[in-house]
Amino acid sequence: MAIERKAALIDLNALSAAAVQKMGQDEADTLAQAPRPADYGAASPAPGTEPQGTPKSAFDRTHLGPKGAGLFSGMVAGELVRLFPAMASSLKAAAPHTVPQP
Structure with a gap:
């Protein structure tokens, strides 16, 4: 639709x-709002589920914390500047989005 x-x-x-994908699951999990518990997925029927009677972890891979918000907002800002160079002066100065190298 954008092309049309x-x-x-x-x-x-x-x-x-x-x-x-490039950063890998362990690094990607650091982008979450809450840290991944050390035993996340251990002794449960499926990763990300808790055995009955145990407290639910606040960790999930949907809600971003400051690190994830910075990464993805930096991606959007970088793409806006790439598409519309004149916007560069209107956007908060931020490091270009980068993916940590293994």
Whole structure:
């Protein structure tokens, strides 16, 4: 639809999926709002579930903490500047989005 309307498109899904794949699960889990428990997924029927009667972990891979918000907002800002260079002066100065190297 963006092509049909000649509109700019930032495919954050593709950008973020590529970044998470490149950094690996352990590093990607540090982007979450709550830290991953050391025993996350251990002794449970499926990763991310808790045995009956145990408290639910606050960790999930959906809600971002400051590190994740910074990474993904940096991606959007970088793409906006790439698509519309004149916007650079309007956006908060931030390091270009990078993916940690293994």
